[in-house]
Amino acid sequence: MALHPAPITLTPGVRSALEEKVASLIDSETGTIGPEIYADPYLHELEQERVFGRCWLLVAHESLIPKAGDFFASRMGEDPVLVVRQKDGSIAVFLNQCRHRGARLCRADLGKTKAFQCTYHGWTYDLGGNLVSISKSDAVGGDRIDKSEWGAIKVAKIHNFYGLIFATWDEDAPSFEDSLGETRWYWEAMFNRPGGTEVIGGVQKWEVPANWKFGAEQFASDIYHFDYTHVASALAMMPEGMEYQEPPPLEGRQFRDRGHGGVATPMVEMSDMQTAMAMGMEVMRYNQSTRDAHAKLVGEQAAKQTQFVHANMFPNMGILPLNQTLRIWQPKGPNAMEVWAWTLVDRDAPEDIKKQCRIKTQMTFASSGVFEQDDAENWTEIQRVLRGTKARKTLFNNMIGANESKDPSGKYPGRTDRAQSEAASREFYSWWRDLMLQPVQGE
Structure with missing residues (x-):
């Protein structure tokens, strides 16, 4: 099976048939996904026009x-x-x-x-x-x-959003700020850093034989997989002489709107093992030293409630600030993506802290990072299974979580849910479906 099939010409009749298919494949009410969205070359071509052709x-x-x-x-x-x-x-x-x-x-x-x-x-x-x-x-x-x-x-x-450069082909696209909807509070808290940010060490690029939506969806919604997918890597990264400890329960919320999504939570007290595995002591101390300056920029609540985040800005930008990784899930046909990853750091951080951040990223979420390899193996395995005709027509369950709308504590604005939910995943696919059903100018 070719990873990068030749572009397909979509006639009006083909587009109409694809719209009917899209409408039947994503059911946000029941929480089901038709996996043809990850493998159909015709849907991929329509996606280039209606999703990537009009989004920021x-x-x-x-x-x-x-x-x-x-x-x-x-x-x-x-x-x-x-x-x-x-x-x-x-x-x-x-x-x-x-x-x-x-x-x-x-x-x-x-x-x-x-x-x-x-x-x-x-x-x-x-x-x-x-x-x-x-x-x-x-x-x-x-x-x-x-x-x-x-x-x-x-x-x-x-x-230009705090140093990140965004662009759109669509003259009628809403302003960038409006496109973030109710998730803007979270993105501002992540990227409005004292002194600004910079990328170091260049961009790493590698190909994964899986559809780009798997990476985007996981960063938007899926903290559920960690204790199963990454436990072996977590054990391997433990400092010598330390025993594995279960991560503390998450106190945060999963946020979502307009296809964007993520999990935001305050940083709980971490054991020495978890600190060494996730951040490193010196990096953790530096982050703590910048907290007051960060709070002055974004507000005390935003600075506190977003100390740990993983998120995806629709359609294809992922961010995990704890591990300093910023990435784009670049589509390469329906059956492959190219991951572009940067190490994102505070511009004013000391050089030794920047170096430690870069090393941490290389160890965890770069092309050879242990957690990156775990994730890529899952996505590749799914795509491999989807070569089967029966597999492509078997619905996926996307029902985890209560799909709540507001945080009862009032600490997390916008539409939110419990941290271990698939509400942001349902939001991602619902927004994708709606864009796929809206013709672009000239069709």
């Missing part, structure tokens, strides 16, 4: 492009884009594709340049993606082409 997507962190001419090659769904710092300090995002024959304008992952020249025929574009030169113009009649009409395709909107 993380494309870079500003620390990757600090100076004019710095660029980072990113992705928006399956579309390659360039994120480029302009001479005036602003940021441009445009399709990494020459308008002549469609080759990539830039094949490097990141760097610094004065312009982008296509290696196929030499057409040249400025830092904003505007076509400025057609090679051998006199000889080939290039002077008759209006260059102003043949620049690279630009995104509709860009937003």
Whole structure:
């Protein structure tokens, strides 16, 4: 089975049939999922148009492009884009594709340049993606082409959210803040850090032969798996001479809205074993030292109630601040994803703390991290099972949790549920379904 099938042309009749299928595959009332959403190549193509074509997507962190001419090659769904710092300090995002024959304008992952020249025929574009030169113009009649009409395709909107660069192709998309809905309180608490944040150690990329939605859903909702999936890794990471202890019960809540979701909880008193396994003593002490400054930015309640979070910003940005990992689940056809992972740290943290954070990320949630390997094995196994015809038509149960709406304590705003729930997972798939059922302009 090919991991990356060729793109499929979706005729109006095919789109109509797919809409009927989507409506039947996600039932948020009963909490069931039709697993064809993870394997059907036609649904994947529709997803590129209706989900990735209209949502706000993380494309870079500003620390990757600090100076004019710095660029980072990113992705928006399956579309390659360039994120480029302009001479005036602003940021441009445009399709990494020459308008002549469609080759990539830039094949490097990141760097610094004065312009982008296509290696196929030499057409040249400025830092904003505007076509400025057609090679051998006199000889080939290039002077008759209006260059102003043949620049690279630009995104509709860009937003800088505490250093994270988001973009959308959709002119009619709501503002980035409005797109967060009732989850904005949680994202602000995570990313509005004293002194700002930066990514260190570059981006790690690796491929997992599984659909991108498995990673997104798990970060949005699933703390339920830890004691079963990760227990062996937890045992292996225990300092010598220490015995394994059950993690303390979670006191937090699972939050959700507009497809976004996560679990937020205050940091309970941790044993030496759990501290060594999850954070490291020096990193923990540093985090405690910044707590007051963080509370001044986001409020005492937000700073306290979000000390431990795992979350997914719809559709495909995951975050686990405890392990300093920020990632994108990049789709590569229906049966594979490429995980892009960064180590995210406070910009003003001491260098030795940054180093410890990077090492911690490498050990846990990088390409060879022990917890990362556990998760990838689960997702890969599911995708392997879904090669079977009967398996693709057998409903998945997504019913865990009471689907409550408000936190009775009042500490967690918005729509919330108990921490060990699948409410945010149901929210994720419900929002995905609704987007898939809404035609985009031009269809």
